[in-house]
Amino acid sequence: MSKWPYVALVTLLVGLPTSASAAPERMWAVDVGLRETFVRDASFDPYSRNDLLPQASIGGSRTLWANDRFSLAPGLRWDFGASSAVARGADTRLAAHRLTVPVEGRLHLDDWLFAFGRLAPGAVWQSARVTDASLAEPLSHSGWGFAGDLSAGASLRLFGSAPAFWLTPELGYAFAARGAGGLSPQVDEDDPRQFGALGLTGVSLSGWFFRAGMTATF
C-alpha cells in the first residue's frame, strides 16, 4: 500500500495553525462534491480504461458532541456514479450507488479551518451491464454488498458565516465487498430461451479515493 496518503495527511495537519477562536459550534453541515475512486482490482478492467470510478457525492451531518476543539458529527452520505468503456468490442457500464453512515471526528484549528477523520460503514449497490454483438440483448447483473470508507480531510471556510461555505478536500480508502459474478441477458420473464451466464468476475470497488466538495454549515 502506498505511503503517500499518510505522509500527506500528517503534513496537512502539522502544518496548520491553531487559534483560540477555533472552539466548535454545534452545526448542520450539507455538502456536495465529486469523488474519484482508484480501483486497481482487475475485475474492474472491463468497465474502465483508467481504473477510475467517478462519482457525485451528497452528504449531510449534525454535530452531536463538542468539547474544547473537538467535535463529533454523524451523518448520511450518498455517492453515485458510473464508469463506461469498450471491452474487446463490447460496450460496458458499471454503475455504483454507495450509501454510508459516516461518523466524523473534527479538530477545529481555527474558525475558518477544521480537519476531520471519517469512518463510514454502509452498503454499495452496483450494476454491471455488457452489450456485445454476439447477443441482441444486453447482459447485466446488480446487487448490494457491504461497503465502508475510512478517510481524512479538512474544511476551509471560503465565505459566509450563517450559512458558511467551505471547501472540503478528502482522501481515504474505500472498502467494498466483491459483487457476484455472472451476467445474464435482460429479457422478458416469459422469454422461453435459456441462457448461459457471461462469466465476468464480480467487481470489488475497493481502493483509494479522493473527494472534493463544497460544504455549507448552518
Added chain:
Amino acid sequence: MKHAYVMMGVLLVGCGGRPSVWDDAPSPTRTQVVGLANAVALVDDVSHRAVMLLAREDQQLDRMALPIGKGVIRVEASPDRRRLFVLATGDVPRRSARDERPSLTVIDSSESTPTVKRFDLAAPRSGLAIDPRSRWVAVFAASDVATTFVENPNEIVLVDLDSPPTANAVVTTTLRSFGGKPQRLTFAPTLGLPEGPRRLLVVESDQDVTLLDLDHQHDAVPRPEITVRLTGGGTSKPLHPAAVAFHDGSPTRSDDARIGIRLTDDTNVITLELAPSSEGPNDFVPKINLTDVGGVPSDIGFVSTDGGIRLAALVPSRSSAILVESETSMTTEVKLPAPYRRMSIITDLVPRDTPTDVALLWNATSTASGVAFWALGKTAGQPYRSVEVLNLGSSITNVRDVPPPRPELKVLETGARGLFVLDLAARTAAPLTTLGTATVTIAPDAERMWAFQPGESRLSAVDLQKLHPMPVVIDRDVSSVHDVARSDGGRSLVAIHARGAYGATVFDARSPDTAYSRLYSGLLLEGLQ
C-alpha cells in the same frame, strides 16, 4: 490547501490503465475456431490463449482458457480431433530472457479436462505436418509465410509427442538439398522394410523427394535421409512432385513396400520400390521407376488387381485410368465414362466376391458424371473394366467420409445447391436439396450430419440412417457448427456465432430441440480479469 492538490495529483498520476487485451476486439482474422472430439477451441491470438468450450449435460458449456504462444501463425487439429496444435512466433524481436521463444503448443482434449504442453523452438516456422497416428509433428518453413529474415527451408523440426516437452522431444534435421525447398510433408503408414516395419517421413520439395526414417531419429547418430532427385528420362529439367501414395506390398514380404509419386504438369508417374540395401546406414534403397501415362494425372493410388499391385493414375485428358506395373513399367489403359479427377479406395466398405480393390471415382467436369464404382477384378473376361456409374445430374466436388459405424456412407458435395448421401453397400445415392450452398459437418458418431450456410441462421440436422432432415431454429448467424462428445456420454452441438466477443448456441445433438437449447455470448470476454 496546496497539500490537497498535491495529494490529488499523486492520486491521479498513480492511476493505472488496463491490459491492452481489453482494447482489441476479437476478429475472424485473429480468432480461429477449431472443433475437437470433446471440445471446441477458440484460439484467440490477441489474448494468447485458447478458450476451450467443454459441453456438459443440460446444454451447459464449461469454459477453460489455456495459454498458447504469442504470434499465432498456424492452428491445426490432429486427424482424430483429439489434439490441437498451435505454432507461434513468440516475441519478435526477442529483447529479454523473459520474452517468449517460438513455440509449438499442443492441447490434448482426450480427457474431460484438456491439458497443454509447450515445446520451445529455436526459430519460428510456419509449416506444420501432423502424423495421422499422433506420434510426430513436423515443423518446417512453409513457403507461403516467411517468419524470419533468413530461413533454411530444409531444416525440419520433428517433435515427438510421446515425449515430455523437453529438448529431447525435439529433433532438428537439415535435409541434404540440391536446390529444392520442401513443399509438403507426409507421414507414411507403417511400411514393411528389411529390418522390420517402420515409419517414414516423406518430404516433397519442388524438385525432389526425401525419405526420413522416423524410428531412428532418437539414435545417437540418426540415420540420414535419402533424397531422390526427380528428373525426366532424357532431360535435366526438374520434375515437381504433386502428391504421394503408399503401399506396403505383400504382408509376407519386407522388400516390396513402395511409394507412388504424381507430378505437376507432367505425364509421368514415379514409383519408388524400397528394396533391401546392405550399404550405408539405411536398410533400404529406393529403386526408381518412371512411367509415362499419356497425360497429366490428377490422382494416383495403389490398387490390388487380379494381376497384382498396380499404381492407378487417373488421366482426365484421356477420360482414362492407367494401371502401372511398377517393376516393368507396363501400363494398361481403362477407358472411363467421364474424365474423373479423384479416386478413393472403398474396398473394405462394399460387398465383393474377389480380393481385388474397388475404387470410387468422382469430380469429373461433366454434370452427368456423378460418381462411379470401379472394380479392379475381371468382369465378363474384361479386366478392370467394370465401371458402374451413378448418374447424379451434377459433378461431385468433394466426398466426405462418414466414420464408423457407418463407413459405407459418403456425403457427396456438389459445390452448388444440394447434397447426396451415397450408400456404398447398396450403391444408392440419396439427394438432399438445399436452399443455398451448404457446409456440412458430420457427427463423429455417424448418426447425423449438420448442414448450414455460414453467415446465415439456417441449420438442419439430417439423420444419416433415415435421411430425415430436421430444421433447427437458431436466432443468430452461424459461422461453424461442431458435434462434440460430452463427459456424460451424450453429444452436444455447439454452433459458433463469430460476432462481437463470440457466442455459441448449444443443443443436445441427438435431440436438437430449440426449447432446450442454451445461448452463450461474450465468450472471449471471460477469464481475462
